[in-house]
Amino acid sequence: MELSALHANQPDYRKLVAQYGSPLLVLDGDAVRKQFLSLQQALPGVALHYALKPLPHEAVVAVLKELDGYFDLATNGEVDLVRDVGVDPERCIHSHPIKRDSDIRYALEYGCTTFVVDNIVELQKFVAYKHDTKLLLRVSFRNPDTKIDLSKKFGCRQEEALGLLKEAQALGLNVIGLSFHVGSQAVNPMRHSNAIAACREIIENAKQAGIHLSTLDIGGGFPVSYDNKAFDIVEYCTPIRAELAKLPSNIRVLAEPGRYICAPAVTAISSVMGIAERGDQTWYYLDDGVYGSYSGQIYDHMVYPLSFPYAAGEPKLSVLSGPTCDSIDVIREDIMLPPLAVGELVIGHVMGAYTWASATEFNFFRKANFVVVNGPEGCKAEVAA
Ligand SMILES: *Cc1c(COP(=O)(O)O)cnc(C)c1O
Secondary structure (H helix, E strand, O other): OOHHHOOOOOOHHHHHHHOOOOOOEEEEEHHHHHHHHHHHOOOOOOOEEEOOOOOHHHHHHHHHHOOOOOOEEOOOHHHHHHHHHHOOOOEEOOOOOOOHHHHHHHHHHHHOOOOEOHHHHHHHHHHHHHOOOOEEEOOOOOOOOOOOOOOOOOOOOOHHHOOOOOOHHHHHHOOOEEEEEOOOOOOHHHHHHHHHHHHHHHHHHHHHOOOOOOEEOOOOOOOOOOOOOOOOOHHHHHHHHHHHOOOOOOOEEOOOOOOOHHHHHEEEEEEEEEEEEEOOEEEEEEEEOOOOHHHHHHOOOOOOOOOOOOOOOOEEEEEHHHOOOOOEEEEEEEEEEEOOOOOOEEEEOOOOOOOHHHHHOOOHHOOOEEEEEEOOOOOOOOOOO
16 A cells, blocks of 8 residues: 555644544545535536435535535435535435435425436325426436446336336426436446436437426446545546537536545544454454444445554554454454554545444444544534534
8 A cells, every 4th residue: 555645634643533532533624625626527517416325424515515516315314414504405406216205295394396206106206296396217227247236226227217207297297307326436437428328318208208308317426546546537527428418408417426525535543442462463453443434344345545654663464353342343354564552543544435424333332523624614623423
């Protein structure tokens, strides 16, 4: 691992831990800004709705609000979060394809009026709200080579789309367009561009049938680098821009980036609680693990770059373990590490997406605290549980 690149502009972790405790998540508002602006540059004219799911944190929402961002909500808790930050509900869509009637009402009471549907049962739920709602029909594009294939669980088949659009029309519903999600951390941009091409065809067929769609939501899935290699989002989006350019000019395009916006914005600091020599390996027990901030190693299938800024000495075969009494709670095995002392800090990078969001408090090990640096206007470095 190239530690030098990781160390550029790094905060004084020891000072932060002395002040705010360990384990600690450092959320850098500037990184959120940088990610949002670079994706905007890569997808000009596309309205970027930050999907809250990977990191539902108010500082991220507040920073994006300052940049005139849009938001993608899926649950009542996410509605509460954007409402509390003072986001204009017209800048939000609700993209969970399956909702209870009470969830629809909750979002409507806030003022969010655009929803996603993907089947007839869900369409029928909107008959009661047909004058107050706009709908996007989610179409499925299977992506078996991503570890997170969201089109297995959600989205109608492409062949079903026109039939559902006609049923919606017959029910008097206001379907304004299509949406999809090609799967998270989609390293191949052809996933997006092929899906856009297929949606263009559906939009054309719908037009032939007298159904005029105005909106295409190209979802999330924009990837980040987890191996400390440079990644150019403008270059990545080249085939996506090419395909978007072929859409009729009246089509409004939106996207729902989650991971891309927040993943690089969080650094996880944990401390060595204990050390044991077992067999030929040195075991280091940290105060954060796969039941905590490293939960993404289980649920999101990602492995985060680690650094050991204060360690020195002869590297030795080692294990980095989480704090709980469960044997699955191991962050990394068989790695060569310089000796670490009790209390020494271990740093996890690119840990903003699907980490704290899915952390548990198993064994009563509390979730890591946040400290926000370079946060929204008027917010000094601030801790929030
Ligand atoms: C999870 C999710 C997103 C965000 O996906 P990323 O891969 O993190 O960009 C966007 N839209 C929907 C509907 C989602 O479920």
